[in-house]
Amino acid sequence: MSGHSKWNNIKRKKEKTDGARAKIFTKIGRELAVAVKEGGSADPAANSKLKDVIAKAKANNVPNDNIERIIKKAAGEGNSNAYESITYEGYGPAGVAVIVECLTDNRNRTAGDVRHYFDKFGGNLGTTGCVSFMFNEKGVIVLEREGLDEDTVMSDALEAGASDFQADEDVFEIYTEPSDFSGVRDDLEAKGYSFVSAEVEMVPDTYTDLTDPDQILKMQKLIDALEDNDDVQQVWHNWNEPEEEDED
Known part of the structure; x- marks a missing residue:
């Protein structure tokens, strides 16, 4: 399968976060804290959002001790951090659609950072709604194919209430x-x-190909800069990322 590959995207993210575990822990920690405050309960059984974030944390190898400590802190009176959820939309090189989901305690700082990244790497920050109409919100659960029977997995998924099932090479x-x-x-x-990843995502209706090496480099640098920012939780885009060739 050439072009867009869910597995390729996941590998890139996991390889990157292996060397920056503290950063991914920080991001998920914010999500856990917000889930506790918004859900009004530190009990996952009574707070579905918290339950979802805990599952995401475990998929990203966040230790249980860390998860419990963050939840207890968020539920306590002493935690004064107040994170605001903000979503930015814009265009990368050649008009690639980009959605940036943030949790921040300083709106001005985050807005300035995000705008700077878009400007620096050949894109531009747009207005709310300028690209989100090109995406659909969907739950996406990814399982590594090795050792699993396709018919069994598809049957189990549809029986559980899934709306669609796709088999990739990996x-x-x-x-x-x-x-x-x-x-x-x-x-x-x-x-x-067990899941490679499982979360609600913004899935694009169509994908944009980049063929110019300079645009490809700038798009990758834009994604990297956004993902490296502690205030940025998720970056969704419709760039048809090329497959990475294995090095000998």
Whole structure:
């Protein structure tokens, strides 16, 4: 499968975060804290958002001790951090659509940083709604294909309530409606499946190819700069990222 590859994207992110575990822990820590405050409960059974973030934390190898400590701190009176959720939209090189989801305690700092990255790497920050209409919010569950039977996985996924199933060379991709995501994930987890990733994502309707080496380099640098910023939680885009060739 050439061009867009879910597995390729996941490998790139995981390889990157292996060398920056503290940064990914910080980002997920913010999500956990916000989930506790917004959900009004530190009990995952009574706070579905918190339950989702805990599952995401475990998928990213955040130790249980870290998770429990962050939840307790967020539930305590002494935690004064107040994070605001802000989403920015813009265009990368050649008009690639980009959505940047942030959690910040300083809106001005974050806005300035995000605008700087877009300007520096050949893009421009747009207005709310300028690219989000090109994406659909979906639950996306990814399983490594090795050792699994395609028909069995597809049957289990659809029985759990999945809306779509796709088989790639390396992974199975299971799609759900956002409201069904937690239930489908829990059902598959109960059947013994483990996930490469499992979260609600912004999935593009169409993808944009870049052929100019300079534009490709700038687009990659834009994504890297955004993802390296502690205030940025997620970067969604419709760039058809090229497959990385294995080095001999």
